[in-house]
Amino acid sequence: MTIRHIRIFEAVCDAGCNTTRAAEALHMTQPAVSLAISELESYYGVLLFDRIARRLYLTEAGAEFLDYARRITLTFDDMETTVRNWESKGVLRVGASVSVGAKLMPELTARFRKTHPDIRVKVRIDRSDRLEEAIAAGETDFALIEGIAHGDSLIVEDFMEDRLALVTSPDTVDPGSTVSREDFLRMEFLLRERGSGTREIFESTLAAASLPPPAPMWESLSTAALMNAAKAGLGTAVVPRRMAEEAISSGSLAEFFVEGLTFRRTYKIVYHRDKRFTKSARDFLALCRETGVSEPIQHRKEN
Numbered sequence: 235m236t237i238r239h240i241r242i243f244e245a246v247c248d249a250g251c252n253t254t255r256a257a258e259a260l261h262m263t264q265p266a267v268s269l270a271i272s273e274l275e276s277y278y279g280v281l282l283f284d285r286i287a288r289r290l291y292l293t294e295a296g297a298e299f300l301d302y303a304r305r306i307t308l309t310f311d312d313m314e315t316t317v318r319n320w321e322s323k324g325v326l327r328v329g330a331s332v333s334v335g336a337k338l339m340p341e342l343t344a345r346f347r348k349t350h351p352d353i354r355v356k357v358r359i360d361r362s363d364r365l366e367e368a369i370a371a372g373e374t375d376f377a378l379i380e381g382i383a384h385g386d387s388l389i390v391e392d393f394m395e396d397r398l399a400l401v402t403s404p405d406t407v408d409p410g411s412t413v414s415r416e417d418f419l420r421m422e423f424l425l426r427e428r429g430s431g432t433r434e435i436f437e438s439t440l441a442a443a444s445l446p447p448p449a450p451m452w453e454s455l456s457t458a459a460l461m462n463a464a465k466a467g468l469g470t471a472v473v474p475r476r477m478a479e480e481a482i483s484s485g486s487l488a489e490f491f492v493e494g495l496t497f498r499r500t501y502k503i504v505y506h507r508d509k510r511f512t513k514s515a516r517d518f519l520a521l522c523r524e525t526g527v528s529e530p531i532q533h534r535k536e537n
Contacts, residue, residue: 251290329377335359376505381431394526398497403467422469425450
C-alpha cells in the first residue's frame with residue numbers, strides 16, 4: 235500500500251464512486267484505477283466499496299478509510315511543501331551568549347526577518363559553554379558567543395571585535411580616568427558568573443598581565459543587575475562596552491581604565507565542523523559577517 239493507492243481511492247470517492255471519471259481526473263486508465271482499489275481491499279482484507287449493478291457504493295469501512303486517507307494526504311502534502319521549500323521556509327535555530335543575546339542578537343534577527351519573513355528564527359540565550367553542548371547535540375545550528383570556544387569538534391570564526399568596560403558610580407572615579415593596577419585590584423568587583431564569556435575574558439586578560447583574579451562581591455547572570463549595582467556605588471562592574479554605552483553617555487555610569495590593560499574581546503560564530511547549512515542559515519551568517527565589517531572596533535586611546 236502506497237500513497238499512490240490512497241490518492242486513487244480519494245479520487246474515486248471524489249468522482250462519486252466512479253472509476254471512469256476518477257481515471258480521467260488522474261490521467262490513468264480505468265482498469266489501472268480498479269486494480270489499485272482491489273489491491274487496497276486485498277491488503278486490508280476488507281471491502282471499501284460494494285459493487286451493486288455495476289456501480290460502486292462506499293462501505294462503512296470505506297468511509298472510515300476515507301477519513302484516514304484525507305488526513306494522510308493532507309499531512310503528506312504539507313510535508314512535501316515544507317521540505318521542498320525548506321531553504322525559503324523553515325526554522326533556524328540560533329544560539330547566543332547572554333551578552334550577545336541582550337543587544338546584538340535582537341538587532342540581527344530583526345534585520346534578517348525583513349529579507350526572510352517566512353523563516354522562523356528560534357533563539358536560545360545561554361552561557362557559552364552550554365551553547366557548545368547544544369551544538370554538539372545537534373540542538374542548535376550555530377551560536378554567536380563572546381567567550382573562548384573549547385570544543386574540538388567546533389569551527390570557530392571571528393566576526394566582530396569589541397571590548398569590556400569597567401564601570402562604576404561617577405561618585406567613585408572620574409569618568410575617563412586611568413587608575414593604577416594596585417588601586418584597581420583593591421576595588422570591589424561585580425562580575426558575571428563563572429563559565430560566562432565576559433568573566434573568562436576578564437580573568438584571562440588579568441592572567442596574561444600576571445595579575446590575580448579578584449574575588450567578586452557580586453556574581454550574576456544579569457549584566458543589567460551588575461550595572462545597576464555599579465550605579466548604586468556598590469563596586470566596579472565588568473560589562474560589554476556595547477551594553478553600557480547609553481549609561482556611560484548619560485553619565486549614570488562612569489567608565490574608567492587601568493594602566494596598561496585593555497580588556498578586548500572578539501565575537502565568534504561557532505558551529506559543528508560537520509554541520510551542513512541551509513541557504514537561510516548561510517544568509518544569517520553572512521549578515522553577521524557584514525555587521526562585523528561595517529561596525530568599527532571600539533578601542534580606547536592608549537594612555
